[in-house]
Amino acid sequence: MSKQSSIAKRDKTILLILLGVFSIGQLFPLVWLVDFSLCKSGDVYGANILKIPSPPQYINYIVAWRDGKIPQYFINSVIVNFVSVFLVVLFSLMMGYAFVRMNWKWSNRVLTYVLLGLMIPIHATLLPNFVIFRQLNILDSYFALIIPYVAFSLPQAVFLMTGFIGSIPRALEESAIIDGCGIFRILFQIILPLSKPALVTVTVTTFLNTWNEFIMAATYLTSDRFRTLPFSVYNFAGQYASNYAVQFAVMTIVALPSLIVYIALNEQVTKGVTLGAVKG
């Protein structure tokens, strides 16, 4: 008995050490980012991996906030992200339900068609979209970002939702129908609360993708008015030398919301991915 427990203890220590090493490896870039965001630009790339900033250059954050136009870009990012995430969640729920539960002629083929979107590289769409948006006269507006963001996030979201909705027992819906539920009540009052884990996963992945997206934003926007947060990093990039420390400060500020979203919803995300996988 005592031998067994000592083995268990040893295993646990090894596991803890392994996990410890792994988490240090994962967290180090963040620590490094914050550390050098408080140093002078010339300190980056020194001999030391980390450097105690003396004195800490808080001015970097002030400069980042002011010259990086963070407040304005932040509002734009929030608007674009919230609308995109909301639309993706709504559409993927409705589409997922339609593909899994409803019987219609082209159901499978349309699903395949939607999922084909997973394979389209962003760069291939820049030019055609630019032309289309110009003709629609929506270049340089929130739509120019929201539409492609929703389009690019939908295939993955639909993929997740179809898998997940398939795992919900039909009996629940059957009893709802007996109680007199219509389709929309089934969808929003039965399916929606049950699919919470999958919807959270969709929310987080869509949010992370669109929050950091740059190349589409750079192509479809021209004026400063609609620019999103990733642009503020580039506000400190020179043709040759860049102001690294301030860039790091910007990145720290930009990374915070995604970090918070992920930490807050972390557990739900793992649940959402695995639950959908079993019966997918």
Place this chain on the structure above:
Amino acid sequence: MSKRTLKVFISVLLVTVMIVSLLAGFQGTFTASASTKKTVEIKFFSNLPDRTSNQGKLEQMLIDSYMKANPNVKIKVEALQDEPYKQKFKVYVATNQMPDIFMVWGQPSFFLPVMKGGYAAEIKPEQIKNYGFKTSSLKDFMYNGKIYGLPRNTDFMVLYYNKGLFSKYNVKVPTTFSELLDAAKVFRKNGIAPIAINGKDKWILAILYQELVVKESGDQKLIYDAISKKSVSKNQILLKAAKDLVELVNVGGFQDAFVAADYGAANNLFAQEKAAMYYMGSWEVGMAANPNFSDSFKKNVDATYFPIISGGKGKKTDILAWHGGGYAVSANSKVKNEAMKLLLYMMHPTRWAKIGWQQGLVVPGQNWEKFMTGKETVLQKKLTQIFSSATSVSGTVWQDAFTPNFKTEAETLCQMLVAKAITPEKFLSKIEELAKLEVK
């Protein structure tokens, strides 16, 4: 889900729809009102997203003062960093939506297709008569004898060095290649990186190779001619220069892992006084006044010619120099005349050249010596002296003188050479193969 949550959900949906449609309406009215106003709007596309320091600051300063002097003109700046800039530039070209005034690299691999395609407006010689541009400096902005762009800076290569480190280890500042090798050995022994270089960026290696070719041959045209005529692999001078480069690597002439070092890494290594020399272009003139660097470094930094090679025919005053960035006006612009006026305003010698030089922001494309105030930093003075004493200049560096593909491949080959993945002989035969494929 309760009835309440359903209601909330539906109202959120409705609000979103309303906001979206409102925004659409707002945007429509916005564009309509802009077109009815009488102000002129000029779209300015720049590769300098940092508007608060260096060239970006200068550009913004001139734009602001132009708008102040011309209240009816509104200049909308769009600034992206190099790579996104090139990406979006292609989109603009493909959709015929060129901004009214845009930045161009005066390299055939970038600007020649733009000029050939008729996207840039012609600039008449009489418009820039008193601007101090030499015909030679406009060469890369010309096509069929017509001028299509104006260069903003002069770029040339020098060897920056740290006076303090040289005197500390009692090393002579190298004037010949063998002295450079000796100096490298001494610094190596003392744990100082001899030359800091950004080998990851590749272009610097190709430029250094050309520097050695010029110092060996004394003939600025040699490397271009050899490639155009596709007779590279048999050329003894090109071979010798490649061997020199490898020798410099073999004595440990560059910092450890220099092939993986990017621009900032090499720059900071030198600025933190951990490297004795730094092979880089004149655009680093601001190092001597950069608040991010230590005072000790700023006191010690200096610049000199790249060393000559004993037995070679090149003089120290045969330098690599060219005009990199510049501006052009769109040929199809609706406000072409206004945009041209803005360009001529900015590039007037008393503006970009004078202000840029006196604030230590740039080494201008026009003659700047008449704007010297005597308050220049050591680097500004040394660079002026090096450039004004030049007996020959290279023009666009060899890898940029042909096609974009040639540039990528040639630079990769240079990196393979210094990483000793290929021998100097193999390097030359590969360059020759590449020339046969890419150069007509």
